[in-house]
Amino acid sequence: MDVIVNPTPELNGEIGALSSKNYTTRYLLAAALAEGTSTIHFPAHSEDSDAMRRCIRDLGAVLEEDDSKIVIQGFGSHPRDVRELNVGNAGAVLRFLMGVTALCPEVTFVNTYPDSLGKRPHDDLIDALGQMGVQVEHQQGRLPITIKGGEAKGGHIRVSGSVSSQYLSALLFVTPLLAEDSTIEVLNDLKSKVVIGQTLEVLEQAGIVIHASEDYMSFQVPGRQAYKPTTYTVQGDYPGSAAVLAAAAVTHSDVKILRLMEQSKQGERAIVDVLRMMEVPLTHENDIVHVQGNGRLKAIEFDGDAATDAVLAMVAAAVFAEGTSRFYNVENLRYKECDRITDYLNELRKAGANVEERQAEIIVHGRPEGVEGGVEINAHYDHRVIMALTVVGLRAKQPLRIRDAHHVAKSYPQYFDHLQALGASVEWVKE
Numbered sequence: 134m135d136v137i138v139n140p141t142p143e144l145n146g147e148i149g150a151l152s153s154k155n156y157t158t159r160y161l162l163a164a165a166l167a168e169g170t171s172t173i174h175f176p177a178h179s180e181d182s183d184a185m186r187r188c189i190r191d192l193g194a195v196l197e198e199d200d201s202k203i204v205i206q207g208f209g210s211h212p213r214d215v216r217e218l219n220v221g222n223a224g225a226v227l228r229f230l231m232g233v234t235a236l237c238p239e240v241t242f243v244n245t246y247p248d249s250l251g252k253r254p255h256d257d258l259i260d261a262l263g264q265m266g267v268q269v270e271h272q273q274g275r276l277p278i279t280i281k282g283g284e285a286k287g288g289h290i291r292v293s294g295s296v297s298s299q300y301l302s303a304l305l306f307v308t309p310l311l312a313e314d315s316t317i318e319v320l321n322d323l324k325s326k327v328v329i330g331q332t333l334e335v336l337e338q339a340g341i342v343i344h345a346s347e348d349y350m351s352f353q354v355p356g357r358q359a360y361k362p363t364t365y366t367v368q369g370d371y372p373g374s375a376a377v378l379a380a381a382a383v384t385h386s387d388v389k390i391l392r393l394m395e396q397s398k399q400g401e402r403a404i405v406d407v408l409r410m411m412e413v414p415l416t417h418e419n420d421i422v423h424v425q426g427n428g429r430l431k432a433i434e435f436d437g438d439a440a441t442d443a444v445l446a447m448v449a450a451a452v453f454a455e456g457t458s459r460f461y462n463v464e465n466l467r468y469k470e471c472d473r474i475t476d477y478l479n480e481l482r483k484a485g486a487n488v489e490e491r492q493a494e495i496i497v498h499g500r501p502e503g504v505e506g507g508v509e510i511n512a513h514y515d516h517r518v519i520m521a522l523t524v525v526g527l528r529a530k531q532p533l534r535i536r537d538a539h540h541v542a543k544s545y546p547q548y549f550d551h552l553q554a555l556g557a558s559v560e561w562v563k564e
């Protein structure tokens with residue numbers, strides 16, 4: 134399905150933020166790894182969170198869900214002996230479960246998105262699992278991947294963090310369940326470091342003890358631990374909300390998003406500070422972000438690694454700013470659902486934006502006068518490209534047609550409904 138985004142000068146109204154994808158995947162996993170009954174209030178519903186639901190069920194968890202909560206009977210440290218798992222296009226779900234299936238005799242992760250997740254690298258995690266005595270069959274570090282675990286051992290494990298933090302999160306989830314204590318040493322750099330804070334927060338809520346160095350480059354993990362069944366509440370999602378906030382920032386708007394915690398550990402809450410730095414009128418009080426956009430924005434410089442999943446939305450806002458913006462330290466955007474530097478900038482250029490790329494940087498020469506639009510956009514299977522190009526389309530002179538916009542459902546199925554509720558002129562069309 135495609136979406137036509139028509140120029141929309143004004144947005145007004147209020148919406149409740151979608152529930153956090155990163156917390157939902159983590160809580161589902163922590164509940165599955167507990168023996169006993171856990172409850173998760175307000176879990177996210179999206180392709181990625183559904184992939185985690187499906188896989189933990191396949192691994193032996195029992196799930197019962199109503200409109201506001203999910204109740205999970207976990208399998209503890211004894212997942213069912215399953216042959217195959219399908220994570221869809223969900224990178225974090227795949228990596229976390231590659232760790233957990235070190236407890237299973239033999240599981241194959243199938244390749245259902247050859248042009249997206251199928252192209253993403255997992256070598257650093259495969260290498261770490263090898264150090265734990267887990268045999269891994271793979272296609273040059275890519276899917277399909279077979280994990281032959283069952284005999285996984287703790288000890289001294291080294292993992293590179295220079296491509297993704299998800300490899301380290303995967304090890305942090307599984308090592309507490311091993312018979313041996315572990316020391317995890319992070320090699321090279323650790324990208325998306327803030328996300329590790331979310332993993333540690335969830336593990337602590339599940340009663341797991343981990344001693345982390347202040348810089349998150351080394352961890353002591355006692356073995357023989359048990360996840361405790363407990364009750365979790367999922368907070369609002371900043372990465373998805375960032376796109377709606379960017380849309381409000383580039384239009385004349387009076388938009389409120391509810392349920393966005395000021396004290397959240399989500400790095401993408403930086404969207405609020407970034408829009409403030411761009412001189413967009415807004416307030417953030419009582420978990421409500423209130424944007425009163427006047428269409429005027431100022432260029433900024435920003436270390437994008439602090440807010441990985443909001444960078445595309447920030448760049449979309451910068452397309453209309455006065456001056457040149459620079460988003461640096463963003464090389465790992467190249468290893469996401471698509472190459473979020475080259476592929477994304479190609480689509481922005483088609484729409485009329487003036488952008489440049491470096492290996493680890495996005496540079497935006499702002500066009501406050503607007504961009505031309507009137508073209509077809511390739512979604513590259515990437516929900517964040519779809520959301521960001523929609524922001525650009527709202528302020529383009531001619532409509533944008535975003536092909537295969539249904540991939541927005543990877544994280545935010547109700548994105549276009551939310552925009553419509555705020556008055557955006559967006560419509561679904563069949564190909």
Ligand SMILES: O=C(O)C1=C[C@@H](OP(=O)(O)O)[C@@H](O)[C@H](O)C1
Pocket residue numbers: 155158225296297298299302324325328441442465
């Ligand atoms: O751990 C997680 O849930 C995630 C970590 C980040 O990935 P990287 O660590 O690969 O940057 C982020 O981009 C992704 O959407 C979710």
Ligand SMILES: C=C(OP(=O)(O)O)C(=O)O
Pocket residue numbers: 181222223224225226442469470517544
């Ligand atoms: C990169 C993302 O997700 P994942 O790595 O889990 O596929 C994302 O949600 O933007």
